[in-house]
Amino acid sequence: xxxxxxxxxxxxxxxxxxxxxxxxxxxxxxxxxxxxxxxxxxxxxxxxxxxxxxxxxxxxxxxxxxxxxxxxxxxxxxxxxxxxxxxxxxxxxxxxxxxxxxxxxxxxxxxxxxxxxxxxxxxxxxxxxxxxxxxxxxxxxxxxxxxxxxxxxxxxxxxxxxxxxxxxxxxxxxxxxxxxxxxxxxxxxxxxxxxxxxxxxxxxxxxxxxxxxxxxxxxxxxxxxxxxxxxxxxxxxxxxxxxxxxxxxxxxxxxxxxxxxxxxxxxxxxxxxxxxxxxxxxxxxxxxxxxxxxxxxxxxxxxxxxxxxxxxxxxxxxxxxxxxxxxxxxxxxxxxxxxxxxxxxxxxxxxxxxxxxxxxxxxxxxxxxxxxx
Numbered sequence: 068x069x070x071x072x073x074x075x076x077x078x079x080x081x082x083x084x085x086x087x088x089x090x091x092x093x094x095x096x097x098x099x100x101x102x103x104x105x106x107x108x109x110x111x112x113x114x115x116x117x118x119x120x121x122x123x124x125x126x127x128x129x130x131x132x133x134x135x136x137x138x139x140x141x142x143x144x145x146x147x148x149x150x151x152x153x154x155x156x157x158x159x160x161x162x163x164x165x166x167x168x169x170x171x172x173x174x175x176x177x178x179x180x181x182x183x184x185x186x187x188x189x190x191x192x193x194x195x196x197x198x199x200x201x202x203x204x205x206x207x208x209x210x211x212x213x214x215x216x217x218x219x220x221x222x223x224x225x226x227x228x229x230x231x232x233x234x235x236x237x238x239x240x241x242x243x244x245x246x247x248x249x250x251x252x253x254x255x256x257x258x259x260x261x262x263x264x265x266x267x268x269x270x271x272x273x274x275x276x277x278x279x280x281x282x283x284x285x286x287x288x289x290x291x292x293x294x295x296x297x298x299x300x301x302x303x304x305x306x307x308x309x310x311x312x313x314x315x316x317x318x319x320x321x322x323x324x325x326x327x328x329x330x331x332x333x334x335x336x337x338x339x340x341x342x343x344x345x346x347x348x349x350x351x352x353x354x355x356x357x358x359x360x361x362x363x364x365x366x367x368x369x370x371x372x373x374x375x376x377x378x379x380x381x382x383x384x385x386x387x388x389x390x391x392x393x394x395x396x397x398x399x400x401x402x403x404x405x406x407x408x409x410x411x412x413x414x415x416x417x418x419x420x421x422x423x424x425x426x427x428x429x430x431x432x433x434x435x436x437x438x439x440x
Contacts, residue, residue, distance in 0.1 A: 071207075071250040071277055073309045073330075077419040081301070081328040084418040087309055089155040089207040090248025091147060092122065096309065097325045097411040097418075100125040100157060100333040101404050105134070106150045109338050110393075110400040113152045119373070119401065120408035122154055123207070125333045128200050129161030129168070133183050133190070137203035145205025157208040157333075159313075160197045160239075163215045163282075174214060176231070194238035198251075202244060210280065211239040213254045218287045225258040232256045233270045240274050250277030252311060258283060259292050261299040268303035279304045280311040281329075290316075294323055301328045318347055318410055319434055322427045325414050337407050341400030344388045348406070351434055355399065360385040367402060371409070375402040 069088050073096075077084040087094040101108045101116060104127045108116050116124065126146060131137065135149075143149050146156055165172055165179045172181035178193030194212045201209035213232040216225050236253050243251045253271035257263030271279060281300050284293045297312065304310055311331040312324050321332055337347065344356040348368040353360075355367075363381035371377075375384065375398035387395030410430075417426035 069248050071248050073278070073307065075307070079418045079421050079423040080326075082325050082414070082418045082423045083328060083330060084415045085309070085330060087123075087155075087331075088248070089123075089250070090246070091153060091155045091207050094122045094155055095412075095415055096330040097321075097414050098123060098331050099321065099407045099411045100331065101338060101407075102333055102335045103150070103152075104335075105130045106146055108400075108404070109342065110397040111338075111404065113150065115401055116152070116404070117154070119405035120412055121404065123157060124152060124154070125157050125159065126204065126206070127161060127164060128158050128197060128204065128206075129164035129192070131158075131204055132161065132192075132200045133185055137200040140205075141203040145203070147205055155207040156205070158201050158204055158206040158210065160201070160210040160212045161192055162197075162212050165192055166215060174231075176234070178212065178235070194235045195242040198239055198242040198244075207249055208278065209243070209249070209251050211236040211251065211253055211276075213256055213282060215256065215283050215286070216258055218258065220258050222258075222260055222263070225256075225260055226263055229256045229258075229263050229267050233267060233274075236271060236276075237274050240276070252276055252278040252280050252309075254280045254282040254313070255300055255304070256283045259288055259296055261296075264296060264300045265303050268300060272303075272305060276308070278309040278311060278331075280313050282313045284312070285314040285316055285334075290320060293320070294327070297324055297327045297329065318407065319431050321407070321410060322414065322430060325411075325418075326423065326427055332411075337403035338400050341398075341403045342396045344395075344399065345403075346384075346399050347403050349430075349433060351436070355381065355384050355388050355395075357385075368406070371402060371406060373402045373405040375399065 072088045075085040085096045100123050103124045168184045170182040180191045197212040212235045214228045216228045253276040255267045257267045309330045312329045360381045366376040368376050417423045
């Protein structure tokens with residue numbers, strides 16, 4: 068079986084293009100992972116996901132361990148078989164969802180105890196349990212269990228949380244069972260405090276992981292602070308390992324992060340926006356519900372090759388969304404995911420040819436000039 072690994076194929080200043088090797092296939096970077104929280108990217112069948120250029124999807128340990136359950140998934144052959152997705156899967160450890168969704172949660176050195184938001188049943192999520200659950204899911208990339216502090220947060224609270232996450236990371240590494248083609252990623256925490264981010268990155272490097280994520284962002288700190296944390300954290304991450312910015316973000320934020328050396332992304336925005344009538348286009352996001360699209364015969368984005376753009380007009384999409392027909396949300400979701408995949412594919416080409424800055428400047432100027440309409 069193929070060993071897990073990451074090979075950088077080109078660099079252009081801080082931007083990197085590469086290839087991630089996993090048990091279930093290769094992933095070209097920069098890479099965007101659509102979010103399939105409960106084992107499905109909402110509104111998209113697996114063949115439709117692949118048709119957008121997606122090579123890896125993200126699922127969530129918290130949701131899958133509650134329903135259908137890790138042991139059941141293992142008996143059914145793992146998540147790849149269960150959801151009919153042959154490509155790589157990354158799973159978040161579930162720590163963030165425990166803190167944001169679960170009821171009556173309690174955090175201590177051992178882990179997190181909580182009651183399910185589904186039925187109130189009691190559960191415990193420890194670093195060891197997080198590793199076990201992700202192995203049952205058969206995740207190509209598993210994430211360590213961490214604590215994600217809220218924003219804003221006092222520095223002493225952020226420091227205590229970061230140190231707890233580091234201790235949990237060491238336990239995850241100890242509990243992790245090495246298998247060819249599978250990797251475990253550490254998560255850098257520390258809120259917006261650069262010295263805490265550096266300390267956490269240094270601690271994770273000492274433990275040793277196959278990849279490193281920047282977590283604890285997109286929680287209300289704003290774009291400027293988010294990019295500043297990326298700038299301050301990337302220099303402390305191993306050059307040869309993949310870098311993953313968790314939960315970010317808007318199309319122009321992806322571009323800005325790639326310029327800073329990030330390789331991997333996930334975000335609910337393209338799918339969630341598709342379900343609420345927002346479409347991302349090369350001239351900026353649009354709200355297809357707006358009355359001005361009622362008789363607009365143009366395609367959603369003339370430069371996009373998805374079915375929504377090739378086969379239907381803005382007027383028809385407007386009608387579907389206003390009539391609350393499920394096809395509208397499905398078509399917009401497919402378009403948005405493909406738009407994100409087009410961005411990272413174009414970035415891969417631009418980095419490989421040394422034109423990243425010029426491409427990013429042209430894309431951002433065109434995308435941001437229009438604004439939301």
